[in-house]
Amino acid sequence: MENIIEVENLNFGYEPGSLTLEAVSFTVPRGSSGCIVGPNGGGKSTLLKLLLGLLVPVSGGIRIFGKSPAAAREKVGYMPQYHKLDAAFPVSVLEVALMGRMRRNFWGRYSKADRIAALEALDEMGIADLENRSFSALSGGQRQRVLIARALAGDPELLLLDEPTANIDPGAEEQFHGALECLRKRMTVLTVSHDLGFVSRGNDLVICVNRFVSLHEAATFTADTANAVYHHDVDMIKHTHHCFCNCSGGECSHD
Amino acid sequence: MIDFFRQLFQPEMSFLHLALALGILASPALGVIGTLVVTKRISSIAGAGAHAALGGVGIALYLQRVLFWSWCTATAGAIAGAMAAALLVGIVSLSAREREDTVIAVVWALGMSLGLLFLDKTPGYVDLQGYLFGNILLVTANDLWMTLALDAIVVIPAVIFYNPLLATCFDGTFAVLRGVRTSLFYLVLLALTALTVVLLINVAGIVLVIALLTLPAATAGCFTRHLWSMMVCSGIFSALFISAGLLLSFYFSLPSGPVIVLAAALVYVISLLFSSRRRGEKNSAGGN
Numbered sequence: 001m002e003n004i005i006e007v008e009n010l011n012f013g014y015e016p017g018s019l020t021l022e023a024v025s026f027t028v029p030r031g032s033s034g035c036i037v038g039p040n041g042g043g044k045s046t047l048l049k050l051l052l053g054l055l056v057p058v059s060g061g062i063r064i065f066g067k068s069p070a071a072a073r074e075k076v077g078y079m080p081q082y083h084k085l086d087a088a089f090p091v092s093v094l095e096v097a098l099m100g101r102m103r104r105n106f107w108g109r110y111s112k113a114d115r116i117a118a119l120e121a122l123d124e125m126g127i128a129d130l131e132n133r134s135f136s137a138l139s140g141g142q143r144q145r146v147l148i149a150r151a152l153a154g155d156p157e158l159l160l161l162d163e164p165t166a167n168i169d170p171g172a173e174e175q176f177h178g179a180l181e182c183l184r185k186r187m188t189v190l191t192v193s194h195d196l197g198f199v200s201r202g203n204d205l206v207i208c209v210n211r212f213v214s215l216h217e218a219a220t221f222t223a224d225t226a227n228a229v230y231h232h233d234v235d236m237i238k239h240t241h242h243c244f245c246n247c248s249g250g251e252c253s254h255d
Numbered sequence: 256m257i258d259f260f261r262q263l264f265q266p267e268m269s270f271l272h273l274a275l276a277l278g279i280l281a282s283p284a285l286g287v288i289g290t291l292v293v294t295k296r297i298s299s300i301a302g303a304g305a306h307a308a309l310g311g312v313g314i315a316l317y318l319q320r321v322l323f324w325s326w327c328t329a330t331a332g333a334i335a336g337a338m339a340a341a342l343l344v345g346i347v348s349l350s351a352r353e354r355e356d357t358v359i360a361v362v363w364a365l366g367m368s369l370g371l372l373f374l375d376k377t378p379g380y381v382d383l384q385g386y387l388f389g390n391i392l393l394v395t396a397n398d399l400w401m402t403l404a405l406d407a408i409v410v411i412p413a414v415i416f417y418n419p420l421l422a423t424c425f426d427g428t429f430a431v432l433r434g435v436r437t438s439l440f441y442l443v444l445l446a447l448t449a450l451t452v453v454l455l456i457n458v459a460g461i462v463l464v465i466a467l468l469t470l471p472a473a474t475a476g477c478f479t480r481h482l483w484s485m486m487v488c489s490g491i492f493s494a495l496f497i498s499a500g501l502l503l504s505f506y507f508s509l510p511s512g513p514v515i516v517l518a519a520a521l522v523y524v525i526s527l528l529f530s531s532r533r534r535g536e537k538n539s540a541g542g543n
Contacts, residue, residue, distance in 0.1 A: 052432060073432050080428060089294055089425050090476060090485045099422045102433035108419035134480040154433070 003027040010060035020046050024213040033189040034205035042210035044192050077156030081163050082143040093146050094131045097122050100153030121149040141172025161191045177201055274391035278497030280402045284409040286490025288451045289472035295424050302465045303359045304341040304449040307366025309461055311336020313373030320377050337449035345445040349438055389460030389512035409447050421482050459512040470519035477530035
């Protein structure tokens with residue numbers, strides 16, 4: 001199978017002489033879905049920024065779709081943590097979704113096709129009715145879905161989600177897992193999570209980051225493996241759940 | 256009251272007419288820049304720029320009067336000082352190696368110190384009070400032309416580049432990923448903020464000009480749901496606050512800067528109370 005992410009012998013540090021990530025090598029095949037886990041300060045966000053080309057490795061290489069991360073950005077969708085954005089910013093839901101269609105043209109004007117794509121992405125996340133609402137008036141779970149819609153509006157082949165279940169209520173979290181299951185059928189999805197329970201929810205790869213990076217198959221990822229990464233005892237909860245999706249209509253019914 | 260209005264239209268009141276015209280003409284630029292300064296949260300950088308303008312004024316007047324460099328006017332000095340300060344802070348914050356607020360505080364104080372030292376060594380009378388707290392007698396017809404030019408170089412790019420500007424202000428990281436040159440937008444915004452601040456120094460003074468930039472935009476932010484409508488509203492509020500403040504200060508024989516700022520702050524506080532009560536009602540009704 002074709003690998004869409006190839007990281008080879010990568011080293012990265014913010015300060016000279018101290019490495020945040022060391023000797024990192026892994027590959028992610030097309031169509032898989034992975035979860036990036038690890039303790040706080042272990043380098044999860046740093047790895048994400050390297051994959052997006054926002055940081056440049058000290059040594060070693062990253063290829064995304066066979067190109068440099070900066071050159072591959074058009075095919076990559078990214079969802080930041082919603083609570084890192086200004087909650088009072090005056091912008092509508094549709095305007096946020098349209099940002100996903102911004103291309104490298106000089107003026108940054110949107111075409112009719114851009115509007116249609118943005119509306120479809122909102123519809124897919126089940127929030128088409130919020131189109132004209134103010135982003136600041138939404139709940140945390142709704143904001144997060146707008147940000148996923150923004151990432152989807154750009155037709156990505158790889159979707160990177162940063163802590164999607166942090167700071168949202170349990171009901172919204174369930175809906176989110178349902179939506180994610182639909183997306184995994186269409187594209188490669190990598191999710192950063194501090195929540196180890198996330199691992200068992202539809203992921204086939206687990207990328208453990210704690211200065212060093214190790215790749216595990218989700219099916220064989222056990223509490224013992226997690227302990228080795230975190231260096232202390234962790235609780236793991238196995239989820240069993242089923243999701244019935246109708247991806248063409250965008251609505252996810254969740255069982 | 257009638258006497259007041261009759262007096263207002265006397266030809267010898269032309270200094271007041273000039274100040275009013277400047278305030279109203281500056282409002283489109285103030286609306287756009289004020290909104291961006293408030294939403295991008297760079298008001299302290301604008302403050303550093305305003306205070307560093309005094310450094311520029313001091314050096315310029317010194318060169319003019321001691322070395323007889325006649326082209327070195329106070330306005331040119333103020334523009335150079337404010338721009339240098341804003342861009343310096345901007346470049347430091349983009350490279351993110353130093354603590355930004357520390358750099359802002361240093362540039363802020365350094366600009367003031369340089370200004371005060373050079374003005375002290377400059378022969379002849381210097382209206383320090385006027386620079387610090389505003390003196391509308393210093394507004395000239397030339398300033399009006401400069402303000403019109405500022406409107407053009409602020410409003411036209413803001414309309415043309417509205418979408419990338421919105422993306423940059425809302426989520427700079429995402430905008431970078433979509434190919435927007437956010438650093439360029441940021442530095443241009445800082446330069447234009449410095450220019451706007453300098454043009455309003457005569458009306459409100461170095462110490463208070465930052466309030467003139469942020470209060471109308473913050474007030475507009477209580478009522479608007481889009482960046483563009485916040486810019487338009489903020490421009491209208493700027494014109495209203497400046498005109499009302501100037502007329503009140505003239506009527507009661509008070510300094511213009513503090514009266515404009517107090518009037519604007521009063522409206523802002525009322526808007527804030529009004530909008531938070533409205534939001535509270537909506538929250539309890541919608542439960543969302």
